[in-house]
Amino acid sequence: MKYIKKMLHLLQVITGNSSVNKRICEKNPGTFTENRRNFDVLVIGEMYDVKDLIPHNKTYLQFDAPDRTLFASFLILQGKFSWLNEGKGKCIIVCKKNNEKKKSVSMFDIPFLHTIIIHKYKLKKQQAELKFPLLCHPLQICKFIFGKKYEMSFVEKCPLPEIIDFCAQRDIEFEYRVIKN
Amino acid sequence: MNNIPWIFMGTFQNKDFDLLLNNVQIGIQNGVHGFDTAPSYKSEGVLGIVLKTLIEKGVVKREDLFISDKVDAWQMQENNGEMSQYVQDALHKMHLDYLDLVLVHWPLPEYLYATIRSLIELKEKGLIRNIGVCNVRIGHLKRILSNVGILPDFIQNEIHPLNNCDEVVNWCNEKNIKIMAYSPLCRMNKKLIESPILQELSIKYNKSIGQLILRWHLERSVMPVFMSHNPKRIVENTSIRDFSLDKNDIVRINAMNENYKIFLESKGCPGYEIH
Numbered sequence: 001m002k003y004i005k006k007m008l009h010l011l012q013v014i015t016g017n018s019s020v021n022k023r024i025c026e027k028n029p030g031t032f033t034e035n036r037r038n039f040d041v042l043v044i045g046e047m048y049d050v051k052d053l054i055p056h057n058k059t060y061l062q063f064d065a066p067d068r069t070l071f072a073s074f075l076i077l078q079g080k081f082s083w084l085n086e087g088k089g090k091c092i093i094v095c096k097k098n099n100e101k102k103k104s105v106s107m108f109d110i111p112f113l114h115t116i117i118i119h120k121y122k123l124k125k126q127q128a129e130l131k132f133p134l135l136c137h138p139l140q141i142c143k144f145i146f147g148k149k150y151e152m153s154f155v156e157k158c159p160l161p162e163i164i165d166f167c168a169q170r171d172i173e174f175e176y177r178v179i180k181n
Numbered sequence: 182m183n184n185i186p187w188i189f190m191g192t193f194q195n196k197d198f199d200l201l202l203n204n205v206q207i208g209i210q211n212g213v214h215g216f217d218t219a220p221s222y223k224s225e226g227v228l229g230i231v232l233k234t235l236i237e238k239g240v241v242k243r244e245d246l247f248i249s250d251k252v253d254a255w256q257m258q259e260n261n262g263e264m265s266q267y268v269q270d271a272l273h274k275m276h277l278d279y280l281d282l283v284l285v286h287w288p289l290p291e292y293l294y295a296t297i298r299s300l301i302e303l304k305e306k307g308l309i310r311n312i313g314v315c316n317v318r319i320g321h322l323k324r325i326l327s328n329v330g331i332l333p334d335f336i337q338n339e340i341h342p343l344n345n346c347d348e349v350v351n352w353c354n355e356k357n358i359k360i361m362a363y364s365p366l367c368r369m370n371k372k373l374i375e376s377p378i379l380q381e382l383s384i385k386y387n388k389s390i391g392q393l394i395l396r397w398h399l400e401r402s403v404m405p406v407f408m409s410h411n412p413k414r415i416v417e418n419t420s421i422r423d424f425s426l427d428k429n430d431i432v433r434i435n436a437m438n439e440n441y442k443i444f445l446e447s448k449g450c451p452g453y454e455i456h
């Protein structure tokens with residue numbers, strides 16, 4: 001088993017998958033490596049240029065990935081909202097129209113999810129894909145690395161009322177923005 | 182509940198037998214009899230062997246020790262809150278007949294009440310002496326009372342001058358729930374070391390900043406759970422019973438609060454309830 005693990009790791013390094021994996025994972029701030037807390041805004045969802053969303057004096061964290069579904073953004077929010085300034089924070093979820101209704105989670109979401117969530121939604125396949133991202137999803141990786149960030153979106157009512165309730169119960173101001181495809 | 186410690190030593194990231202044996206012995210010689218571990222620290226086994234060694238050497242008696250362990254989130258999920266097997270495994274690993282305290286590590290909304298019910302059964306069987314919950318707000322405690330019919334004996338939260346948890350500390354003190362502070366020194370965050378208030382008080386009391394903070398915990402009836410790999414610091418951290426802080430100085434340290442947590446609650450517990 002140890003030998004197989006070592007071989008897999010070697011294969012990961014040789015094929016460039018480990019550096020892409022690192023790039024995906026490093027978007028997830030660690031509580032020991034990131035000293036800042038009490039952010040004003042969290043932006044979760046599609047790859048989006050936030051310059052027009054965040055007033056210049058506000059602090060923010062962004063968790064973005066290509067084609068992130070609204071469902072996956074909600075799962076990420078559940079584990080990340082404590083980065084916000086309690087009682088004063090805002091969450092913006094940005095989603096492409098065609099990703100609103102999908103109940104799927106991708107390998108890009110895995111680093112941002114607690115193991116409890118990974119087990120609950122049986123996300124072993126996506127976890128394995130994250131080890132070989134280039135091999136499993138080459139097009140998505142191109143989008144992730146070279147793709148342009150979206151710049152236009154519209155505020156709409158969120159089609160998942162659970163997210164609205166979740167934020168209300170935790171004193172989080174919530175804004176849902178849609179990118180029309 | 183008559184051997185409640187005044188201070189605990191933690192074992193997070195502390196798995197080296199020789200180092201732990203030396204440090205625990207120094208702790209005991211300096212008045213520590215509370216030791217904290219958890220499955221996720223991977224230190225249960227080594228702490229158990231260390232304590233067994235010290236008991237056999239006659240350094241300490243089992244009944245004078247207070248050993249606190251936890252049940253982790255993955256265990257709550259894996260067995261839907263049924264904790265018996267895990268607690269028995271922990272006892273076996275630690276060479277113990279009973280644990281003085283078992284804490285729920287994270288109040289996962291889906292499994293919290295089932296877990297506490299299971300811990301109540303283990304308490305009735307004598308395998309554990311006290312039940313606790315970590316990382317809680319008043320809302321959790323009230324819901325535990327209404328759903329399970331008890332309040333925990335202990336809570337363990339991240340408490341330090343940058344996150345004073347005033348509300349829950351006052352509430353628990355009123356209800357006689359024992360309060361443990363983990364990361365009580367906020368891992369000596371730069372903001373504490375460089376704080377003009379703490380520097381001034383350090384001169385006034387002729388104590389180190391670490392000692393002042395740990396004394397501040399005691400003044401609030403909170404038991405700090407500190408960690409140190411350094412024998413000198415263990416002696417330093419436990420030499421805090423020969424002075425007390427003026428009321429006004431306690432208020433000044435309280436006012437340093439900025440809701441800064443090392444361990445973000447939603448990160449350890451997705452869907453964490455804040456009310």
Ligand SMILES: NC(=O)c1ccc[n+]([C@@H]2O[C@H](COP(=O)([O-])OP(=O)(O)OC[C@H]3O[C@@H](n4cnc5c(N)ncnc54)[C@H](OP(=O)(O)O)[C@@H]3O)[C@@H](O)[C@H]2O)c1
Pocket residue numbers: 190191192193194217218286315316337362363364365366367368369389391392406407408409410411414417418444
């Ligand atoms: N329930 C939970 O969710 C939870 C979470 C985290 C931790 N805990 C428990 O709490 C325990 C302590 O937590 P922690 O390690 O995060 O916090 P801590 O005790 O606030 O910080 C430990 C750090 O501070 C240094 N230190 C200790 N005393 C010092 C002093 N007098 N002056 C300067 N530096 C000093 C230590 O370095 P040296 O080793 O070099 O002295 C170590 O790096 C853990 O071991 C664990 O048992 C519980």
